[in-house]
Amino acid sequence: MSALREFCIPFKGLKSGSHHFxxxxxxxxxxxxxxEELIDADVDVEVEMxxxxxxxxxxxGMEGSAWVECDRCLDELEYPVEADDTLxxxxxxxxxxxxxxxxxxxxxxxxxxxxxxxxxxxxxxxPYQRVHESIEECNQEMVARFRIxxxxxxxEIAEPKENxxxxxxxxxxxxxxxxxxxxxxxxx
Numbered sequence: 557m558s559a560l561r562e563f564c565i566p567f568k569g570l571k572s573g574s575h576h577f578x579x580x581x582x583x584x585x586x587x588x589x590x591x592e593e594l595i596d597a598d599v600d601v602e603v604e605m606x607x608x609x610x611x612x613x614x615x616x617g618m619e620g621s622a623w624v625e626c627d628r629c630l631d632e633l634e635y636p637v638e639a640d641d642t643l644x645x646x647x648x649x650x651x652x653x654x655x656x657x658x659x660x661x662x663x664x665x666x667x668x669x670x671x672x673x674x675x676x677x678x679x680x681x682x683p684y685q686r687v688h689e690s691i692e693e694c695n696q697e698m699v700a701r702f703r704i705x706x707x708x709x710x711x712e713i714a715e716p717k718e719n720x721x722x723x724x725x726x727x728x729x730x731x732x733x734x735x736x737x738x739x740x741x742x743x744x
Contacts, residue, residue, distance in 0.1 A: 559588035568666035612645040629694035639681035
């Protein structure tokens with residue numbers, strides 16, 4: 557967890573006003589937070605903290621690249637990362653849940669660990685579906701392995717077929733079976 561120690565901001569000892577912090581998200585950071593989604597990252601994070609007597613405001617900006625697996629072919633894929641977000645920190649002796657915008661801390665706390673918040677902001681900066689821009693950029697051998705049916709099989713499946721249950725011999729057999737079951741049910 558020592559790789560994450562630098563993401564703790566000791567705000568208690570800082571004067572009111574604006575304070576600037578810079579961080580780097582890389583493979584060591586991803587390993588320290590236990591990430592399983594990203595292959596690697598090279599993201600610069602700038603945090604501008606404004607401290608007042610009542611609250612802290614964190615303006616977080618990040619820029620760089622993250623490497624993920626393509627959802628279609630499983631090859632490595634680089635995505636640009638750009639994000640700007642604001643985190644408000646207020647103080648209360650009551651325990652209040654983080655609502656996505658305001659984080660509540662106990663007045664006795666003297667530092668804030670931003671690692672989890674920065675990691676979540678990074679993940680939210682990436683698209684939900686992570687694929688190459690076109691299928692031609694994907695690993696074609698892998699794409700071929702994921703094709704479940706061939707073109708001929710697909711055409712055969714897509715052709716309309718006669719519904720054998722609604723009519724014909726099978727339909728008559730089902731109707732006769734139903735009548736027999738209903739007759740037996742009435743006899744009971």
